[in-house]
Amino acid sequence: MRGGALVGPVRSLRGCWSALPLLLACLVCSPATAEEKSVAALKQRIVELEARLADLERLVGDIRSPDALEVAVVEPQREPVEPGDAVKASPPQSIEIGGALRFNLLYRDDLESSVGKRGESGLDIFRLNVDGAIDRLLVSAEYRFYPFMDVLHHGWVGYRFADDGQLEAGITQVPFGLLPYAAHNAWFGVPYYIGMADDYDIGVKYHRQDGPWNAALAFFKGEELGDASNLERYSFDLVRVDDQQNEESNQFNARLAYTFGLGSSCETEVGGSMQLGEVYNDRTDNRGDRWAGAAHIDSRCGRWNFQLQGAAYDYAVENPSGIDRDTVRMGAFAGSYDVASEGRVLVANVAYNLPPRWTFIDSITCYNDYSWLDKSLSGARDSHINTLGCAVGSGPLFSYFDYILARNMPYFGEGSLAAGGEDDWQSRLNINIGYYW
DSSP states (O other), X not given: OTTHHHHHHHHHHHHHHHHHHHHHHHHHHSOTTSOHHHHHHHHHHHHHHHHHHHHHHHHHHHHHSHHHHHHHOOOOOOOOOOTTHHHHHSOOEEEEEEEEEEEEEEEETTOHHHHHTTOEEEEEEEEEEEEEEETTEEEEEEEEEOSSOEEEEEEEEEEEOTTSOXXXXXXXXXXXXXXXXXXXXXXXXXXXXXXXXXXXXXXXXXXXXXXXXXXXXXXXXXXTTSOTTOOOOSSOEEOEETTEEEEEEEEEEEEEEEEETTTSSEEEEEEEEEEEEEEEETTTTEEEEEEEEEEEEEEEETTXXXXXXXXXXXXXXXXXXXXXXXXXXXXXTTEEEEEESEEEEEEEEEEEEEOOOSTTOOEEEEEEEEEEEEEOSTTOOOEEEEEEEEEEEETTEEEEEEXXXXXXXXXXXXXXXXXXXXXSEEEEEEEEEEEEO
């Protein structure tokens, strides 16, 4: 294209130079007796040709200049792209391996050795992640190494449909309540310790985002390990320990949410969740029932995040005669404890994303997370946990600085999620520092 732009002016220029000698010759060879008006006409023609020649020389100089070439070059036309074509034309084609290494620094006022040593420290977790896609096939898995156990956190394969719906099969997150987490801090809250938040089971899940609507349907055959007597697990589930021989089976989940102000600076998700399932007792070979329901609000306006959730649950178990049916046994992290078989849960969280004031700090999120369990047990003390803290991100480093207050919670003194326990508030200062890749 650039060569073609010069052809016309150059040919015109050559024509002018070739015509000039002929005109001069005609002027010289004209007889002295030629009419004066013919001579004047020839002189006028020469003047016009010289002026035209000067114009053509300037034109050629302009065309050869870089600025003129930038203007003269025209980008080729491209085919129009319909919405969604870009995603279809270049789907992800890679499997990525990541991980994290985290350490804890903590001070517990409910443990004499921690008070005596003025705090404790140690390895929290080392984990490896595999995530990726080939065309529309998806995969995600995570394996965790703790000082006292190693366990599969989740692992599933999936398929992404043309309408952006997604199917997952394997050990995948249960769609219930606030997602992906019902807390901002590293310790979580009451819902996690009764198996109603960040819970992973084995089954099949379909979920889809359709504009402001988000829907999920799932069926889980059982708890993630296929062995309810194994306490080395990440998610809290019903476990078989001592006289309590119940386990989860045949669970259905449905979650529907709508986001007001989608795409604006103030989005508010309002949703509801339902969970229905069976409880199999290994001693009686009978099946009981269980259900749970939740309603939530998750609002992100500017730098603020407000989370509110109310939930209720009930386990109707088929224990042998003489075994208490007012409590069930739940376990994870190589331990177990009793939980009231019926209760109500409240979650109220607030967080604020501070603008970073230092070049080496990428993000600062400060929060206060509160959750409460109201038990349907005569004379039982309620359980509470409140965490005030900040999460700080700096490149591959991500750290939590939390001050935790708990009353009648597991892992805090003699706290219990069933009957009994303590009525005193216990505190813990927890600093969790992690490197992610």
